Amino acid sequence: MSAMAEPDPRQGVRLTPQQERNRRLRNIAIGVCIGLLAALFYAVTIVKLGPGVLRPEP
Amino acid sequence: MSLVSREPMTPTAGAVEYAAGPREYFALLKPRVMSLVVFTALAGLLVAPVSVHPVIAFASLLAIAAGAGAAGALNMWWDADIDAIMSRTCNRPVPLGLVQPREALFFGLTLALIAVMSLAVTANLLAAGLLAFTIFFYAVVYTMWLKRSTPQNIVIGGAAGALPPVVGYAAATGSVTLDSLVLFAIIFIWTPPHFWALALVKSGDYARAGVPMMPNVKGAGRTRLEILLYTLALAAIAVAPWPLGVGGRIYAALAIAAGLAMIHFAWRVYRTRQGREANRAAMQLFGFSILYLFLLFAALVVEHGSGLIERYGL
Structure with missing residues (x-):
């Protein structure tokens, strides 16, 4: 019983269901942001270098 | 072994750091402030006498918005103690305990770094440097230093809020000119009457929090006088973009008409000093000042965005 009252610190942090849900939402938000940022940087690169960047040099 | 267990148990010490969604x-980004920053930066971008590719313009505005959000997060990290005391700010994520101060700090710093580096890549180093200076000025000079030490806090600190059009202009042209500085001047002079109108009504809040706003330090009478003087200066400076060619005739008409309305509201604040009517006059000025700034910059966005000035000289 004493082990229930004082969790073993080696088991790390225990999350509540709400915290787990928020962590999942945070991860999704970070993933979406990184994906959009990558797409934006790709578009910026194409605009800055021009469409010629995709053509092989003669 | 994973440090985070999936078992639904009572959270242990430290688990509170995983509370926020x-x-x-x-909310840490101060979305309403961010929207004003984006709008004024857009005006700065459009006013520039060069055409910017829409993708570059969008990426630059996104970086400026992220920079403004980062400054907001750093502000909420530092000001969590006084935010908890004031009715206007007590529902922010840090005082509510939904976001830990350390989380807000690292979120703000990370976002600031990403914003500045992104602007350097998408626009130029001058714009990125100006954005970094804006974040520094708001988070360190205003929030950490001026806000709790002088009634001129929002006067000097207003420079941070006034810089976005300069950053937008610099992102487009790679330079700072009188054209962008006049937009800076408008927001800079607009800030004191805008915030002091609110401070007149919320002076009790600021007093409890120990923030030396003008009404608490110099008194309501002096604040009303300064609001009127700043508003007179604002109405004059707001017309300046017209002779400079930054704004056209639509802008000029709006700046004159809305400027007269601002003076009217500021005069009412100056004259009405007692009871509910005084608070109402102050809140009307506060509300109209937001509309006023929006109208000025909307006129610039419309004139330059639709090419009215470039095509017809309007």
């Missing part, structure tokens, strides 16, 4: 982090 995306909504709370978004």
Whole structure:
């Protein structure tokens, strides 16, 4: 019983269901942001270098 | 072994750091302030005498918005103690305990770094440097230093809020000119009457929090006088973009008409000093000042965005 009252610190942090849900939402938000940022940087690169960047040099 | 267990148990010490969802982090960015920053930066971009590719313009505005959000998060990290005391700010994520101060700090710093580096890549180093200076000025000079030490806090600190059009202009042209500095001047002079109108009504809040706003330090009478003087200066400076060619006739008509309305509201604040009517006059000035700034910059966005000035010289 004493082990229930004082969790073993080696088991790390225990999350509540709400915290787990928020962590999942945070991860999704970070993933979406990184994906959009990558797409934006790709578009910026194409605009800055021009469409010629995709053509092989003669 | 994973440090985070999936078992639904009572959270241990430290688990509170995992409490916030995306909504709370978004609130750290001060979205309403961010929208004004984006709008004024857009005006700066459009006013520039060069055409900017829409993708570059969008990426630059996104970086400026992220920079403004980062400054907001750093502000909420530092000011959590006084935010908890004031009714206007006690529902922010840090005082509510939804986001830990350390989380807000690292979120703000990370976002600031990403924003500045992104602007350097998408626009130029001058714009990125100006954005970094804006974040520094708001988070360190205003929030950490001026806010709790002088009634001129929002006067000097207003420079941070006034810089976005300069950053937008610099992103487009790679330079700072009188054209962008006049937009800076408008927001800079607009800030004191805008915030002091609110401070007149919320002076009790600021007094409890120990923030030396003008009404608490110099008194309501002096604040009313300064509001009127700043508003007179604002109405005059707001017309300046017209002779400079930054604004056209639509802008000029709006700046004159809305400027007269601002003076009217400021005069009412100056004259009405007692009871509910005084608070109402102050809140009307506060509300109208937001509309006023929006109208001025909307006129610039419309004139330059639709090419009215470039095509017809309007």
